[in-house]
Amino acid sequence: MLHALRGKLMVGGVLLGSAIALTAFGLAPHGNEPTPDSAIASVSTVTASEALSNSAADLEPSALPLVADTQTRRGETVRSLLQRLDVEDAAAETYLREHAEVRRLLNDEPGARVKAHINAQGELTGLRFTWLDARKAQEASQLALSLQADGQWQETTSQVALTPHTRLVSGTIQSSLFAATDAQNIPDSIAVSVAEIFANDIDFRRDLRKNDRFTIAYEEWGVEGEMMRTGRVLAAEFVNKGRALQAIWFEAKGDYFDGKGQSSKRQFLSSPMKFSRVTSGFAMRFHPIQKTWKRHLGVDYGAPTGTPVRSIGSGRVVFAGQQRGYGNVVEIQHDGQNRTLYAHLSRIFVRKGQSVEREQDIGAVGSTGWATGPHLHFELRVNGVHQDPLLLAKRSKALTLSKSELAQFKPIAKDMLAALSAGGSTQTASAR
Numbered sequence: 001m002l003h004a005l006r007g008k009l010m011v012g013g014v015l016l017g018s019a020i021a022l023t024a025f026g027l028a029p030h031g032n033e034p035t036p037d038s039a040i041a042s043v044s045t046v047t048a049s050e051a052l053s054n055s056a057a058d059l060e061p062s063a064l065p066l067v068a069d070t071q072t073r074r075g076e077t078v079r080s081l082l083q084r085l086d087v088e089d090a091a092a093e094t095y096l097r098e099h100a101e102v103r104r105l106l107n108d109e110p111g112a113r114v115k116a117h118i119n120a121q122g123e124l125t126g127l128r129f130t131w132l133d134a135r136k137a138q139e140a141s142q143l144a145l146s147l148q149a150d151g152q153w154q155e156t157t158s159q160v161a162l163t164p165h166t167r168l169v170s171g172t173i174q175s176s177l178f179a180a181t182d183a184q185n186i187p188d189s190i191a192v193s194v195a196e197i198f199a200n201d202i203d204f205r206r207d208l209r210k211n212d213r214f215t216i217a218y219e220e221w222g223v224e225g226e227m228m229r230t231g232r233v234l235a236a237e238f239v240n241k242g243r244a245l246q247a248i249w250f251e252a253k254g255d256y257f258d259g260k261g262q263s264s265k266r267q268f269l270s271s272p273m274k275f276s277r278v279t280s281g282f283a284m285r286f287h288p289i290q291k292t293w294k295r296h297l298g299v300d301y302g303a304p305t306g307t308p309v310r311s312i313g314s315g316r317v318v319f320a321g322q323q324r325g326y327g328n329v330v331e332i333q334h335d336g337q338n339r340t341l342y343a344h345l346s347r348i349f350v351r352k353g354q355s356v357e358r359e360q361d362i363g364a365v366g367s368t369g370w371a372t373g374p375h376l377h378f379e380l381r382v383n384g385v386h387q388d389p390l391l392l393a394k395r396s397k398a399l400t401l402s403k404s405e406l407a408q409f410k411p412i413a414k415d416m417l418a419a420l421s422a423g424g425s426t427q428t429a430s431a432r
């Protein structure tokens with residue numbers, strides 16, 4: 001297990017440069033998440049065949065001066081695809097137009113990877129589609145079409161196993177977390193995970209400083225070096241205001257721990273709203289009134305109407321309905337002492353008396369009651385007395401590993417932290 005991990009990381013380190021080049025194709029679809037218009041922004045890239053791996057060249061090894069990669073887009077046609085690949089080939093166009101599976105792929109599989117082999121005359125000699133099936137997490141489907149010497153097209157369909165590799169990336173904060181992760185082609189799902197992992201120690205809406213740094217090792221699942229699906233964060237380091245925080249994934253516990261074996265998770269979440277591109281952007285313009293919570297008796301989070309609101313801890317719903325000024329309100333009793341309140345909701349998903357889990361969505365942001373715009377008003381009462389809700393998560397207990405778990409975790413953490421520091425310095429060196 002450790003050796004496998006180390007092997008993967010070294011591959012990740014070596015592939016760092018190519019991984020960036022790879023993702024430059026465009027924002028790839030990430031798993032089963034909706035793949036919105038970002039796919040439309042993707043550009044096709046043309047690479048010299050010498051740079052290709054053996055597997056990519058095996059369609060037509062000798063006669064291929066060029067290989068072009070792209071991804072299918074919404075509303076794709078044979079014509080638009082060939083144009084983007086810079087192919088001028090009426091015969092191939094006709095062949096593809098009449099190919100039922102190609103038509104289906106262009107209609108139904110936006111985001112499919114396309115690799116084209118093109119001869120010096122701009123004619124197509126091979127075309128391969130690779131796409132994910134939502135029901136099969138570990139494999140991708142491939143359709144390969146290759147032009148034979150006799151002018152006939154040969155086709156092969158196959159299932160190929162997705163293999164994981166670790167991508168190691170680092171970046172520096174200039175304006176926001178998403179600006180920094182975008183600059184490194186890091187998917188949003190990974191940026192959000194990092195913000196959640198460190199949420200108890202860093203408020204990513206307010207605490208970031210210019211020149212804060214991060215290094216992230218995360219899993220990508222791909223076929224022959226082409227990234228198809230983003231996996232999870234394996235380890236991350238974040239240096240915020242000069243303080244370095246680390247988190248390492250520990251499979252045995254299904255959670256993240258720092259180098260000393262302390263969980264990054266607490267009994268209570270530090271925020272009733274998941275950090276996201278939308279909430280982060282809004283919070284910048286619509287600043288939470290955290291410094292004045294005593295007067296205000298709560299914290300306001302600006303976010304668009306409909307943004308999910310989650311319970312910060314497990315408990316029981318003691319109020320779900322309307323209150324003057326507060327509009328639609330949910331109140332949750334977490335234990336003998338702590339009760340939280342969520343106000344101005346546009347929708348309520350829970351009923352009085354119901355039990356809720358930590359992180360369960362209980363409603364959606366709105367502007368009901370006396371609200372000047374859509375936002376969440378969030379309060380904490382401890383034994384009936386208002387307290388700063390931002391302190392609750394910090395005060396609540398962190399999960400720690402037992403002695404035997406710690407013995408198992410320590411070597412993993414050591415390897416991961418070494419990889420992170422190596423990745424961090426590589427990136428810094430190459431950036432200068």
Ligand SMILES: [Zn+2]
Pocket residue numbers: 296298299300376377378
């Ligand atoms: Zn408020």
